[in-house]
Amino acid sequence: MLEIKGSVAVVTGGGGGIGLAIARYWVENGGKVVIADIAAEPLEKAAAELRELGGEVETVVCNVTDEDDCGKLADTAIEKFGAINLIAPFAGIIMDGLLLSTDKGLARSKRKWT
Ligand SMILES: NC(=O)c1ccc[n+]([C@@H]2O[C@H](COP(=O)([O-])OP(=O)(O)OC[C@H]3O[C@@H](n4cnc5c(N)ncnc54)[C@H](O)[C@@H]3O)[C@@H](O)[C@H]2O)c1
Numbered sequence: 001m002l003e004i005k006g007s008v009a010v011v012t013g014g015g016g017g018i019g020l021a022i023a024r025y026w027v028e029n030g031g032k033v034v035i036a037d038i039a040a041e042p043l044e045k046a047a048a049e050l051r052e053l054g055g056e057v058e059t060v061v062c063n064v065t066d067e068d069d070c071g072k073l074a075d076t077a078i079e080k081f082g083a084i085n086l087i088a089p090f091a092g093i094i095m096d097g098l099l100l101s102t103d104k105g106l107a108r109s110k111r112k113w114t
Contacts, residue, residue, distance in 0.1 A: 002085060002086065004026060004029040004030060004031040005029065005030035005031065006030060006031070006032070007031050007032070007083075007085040007086065008031070008032045008033070008034070008077060008081040008082075008083045008084055008085050008086070009022070009023070009026045009031055009032070009033045009034070009085065009086040009087075009088055010033075010034045010036065010073060010074070010077050010084050010086070010087050010088070011023045011026070011033055011034070011035050011036065011088040011090065012036045012037070012062065012064050012073075012087075012088070012089050012090055012091040013036075013037060013064075013089075013090035013091035013092055014033070014034075014035025014036055014037050014043065014046055014059075014090070015035065015037030015038075015039050015042035015043040015045070015046050016037075016042050016046065017090065017092065018090045019035065019037070019088065019090035019091070020035070020046045020049075022088050022090065023035050023046065023050055023055075023057075023088075024049070024050065024053065026055075026086075027050050027053050027054065027055025027056070027057065028053060028055075031055075032055070032056040032057070032081050033050065033055060033056070033057050033058070034057075034058045034059070034060060034073065034076060034077040034080065034081070035047060035050070035057065035058075035059055035060075036059070036060045036061070036062040036064070036073050036091075037059075037061065037062070037091070038061070038062065038063045038064075038091070040061045043059050043061060044059065046059075047059045056081070058076060058077070058080045058081070060072060060073045060076050064089070064091040064093060065093065
């Protein structure tokens with residue numbers, strides 16, 4: 001089992017919601033985090049909160065649907081902390097808020113299929 005103390009978590013959607021809650025838990029247990037979010041302002045607020053808890057925190061403004069941004073995120077984690085031990089993918093990119101929708105028609109109608 002992964003020992004959190006000293007381990008590095010990369011958390012997408014880390015500016016709020018589940019991502020921030022996981023990042024909080026991680027630093028409270030001695031882990032280091034790289035939090036990434038598409039929204040810069042909530043991301044910096046989240047980082048300030050995590051640093052208040054004593055956490056070692058790095059931030060990356062990152063759109064997880066952009067491959068270059070994801071590469072930059074991985075590079076930043078390695079450059080800053082030398083490892084990635086956990087990836088917690090909580091960027092809110094699911095449009096209806098559910099991993100599984102029982103209403104295919106509704107879910108599809110909201111999406112832009114390319
Ligand atoms: N809350 C729940 O009960 C629940 C249950 C199952 C699944 N989920 C899914 O888990 C994910 C997180 O849920 P949450 O409640 O924390 O949502 P949230 O909206 O509170 O937080 C999502 C975060 O992701 C960021 N984000 C949105 N698009 C992004 C992108 N393209 N790149 C990077 N960051 C982006 C937002 O700025 C926000 O800070 C969502 O995809 C949601 O659908 C949530």
